Amino acid sequence: MRDSRETFVNHAFVVGHPIKHSRSPLIHGHWLEKFKIAGSYRPIDVSPAAFPDFIANLKGEHRSFVGGNVTIPHKEAAFQLVDRPDALSEELGASNTIWIEDGRLHATNTDGHGFVSNLDERAPGWDRIDRAVVFGAGGASRAILQALRDRGIGEIHVLNRTVGRAQELADRFGTRIYAHPMEALREVMGGAGLFVNTTSLGMDGDAAPDIDFGGLASGAIVTDIVYVPLKTPFLLQAERQGFATVDGLGMLLHQATPGFEKWFGVRPVVDAALRQVIVEDM
Ligand code: ATR
Structure with a gap:
C-alpha cells in the first residue's frame, strides 16, 4: 500500500550510463535541503538498450x-x-531536462542557459563584445554556439581539429558563425572578447595544448567548460597573460536551476555555499 503522504512528495532523477560520477544529486540535494522541500532526486543507471522503456514508463510504472x-x-x-521537445532541444537534437505536464513528457536543453548564466554572474557585461572564439565542435559546443548566437554576439569563430565538424555547426547555427582549422588560431583570436574551451582537454590533470591568448582584446574573458580542476591549463595560461577567467563550475550549477524549478516549484539560487558543496566533493 502506498503511503498517502507520498502523493505530496515530488521525486526527480538523473539518468545516465554510467551515472556514479554525476554531481547533479549533490546540487539538487543541497537545494531540497535548503528550501526544506520533501522531495527526492536520485541517480539512475540505465543502459542505452533499456532507455526507451525507462522513458515510456515515466507515464506508467514510474509515474x-x-x-x-x-x-x-x-x-x-x-x-x-x-x-x-521545445525549440532549443529541437535545434540541438538533444535534451537534458524532462518534466511531465498535462500528462505529456516535455523536454528542454539547459546547457546554453548554464553557460551564459555563469558568465552573467561572474563577468557581468561580458556580452558587449563583437567577436567570440569557441574551441571544439562536440555536443557542448553546439549548446554554447546556440546560446552565444541567441545573445546576439556579432561574430562567432569555431576552431576545431576536424574542421568539417566545425563547418557543420556553422552551417546549422547561423550565418555569423565561421569554421576554422586550428592553424587559424592566431588570426581569429585577433580582437576577440571571449575565448571558450568546449573540449575536454585539460580535464583531471590531462595535458592541454599551449594556446597564445596574446591577440585577444584587452579586457577579454577566457572560460572553460572543464571544472575539474577549477583552474584548468587554459585558464592558468590566460591568467599568466593578464586576462580575466571564469571557471566552468558555474555552468554546471546554473544548468540545474530550470529543472529544479519545474519539478519542485521553487527557483533556486547559485551561491557560494552551493559551489563549496561541489568543491569539497572534488
Ligand atoms: P562533447 O559532446 O562532450 O563536446 P565530443 O563530441 O567528443 O564531446 O567532442 C569533443 C571535442 O573535443 C571535439 O571538438 C574534438 O575535436 P574533433 O572534432 O577533432 O574530434 C575535441 N578534441 C578532443 N580531443 C582533442 C585533441 N587531443 N586535440 C584537439 N581537439 C580535441
Missing part, C-alpha cells in the same frame, strides 16, 4: 517521478522519445 535530468549517453535519445 511517481515529476521529471529529471538526462545525461551522457542519452541526451539525443531523450529528445527523440519525449512528446514535446
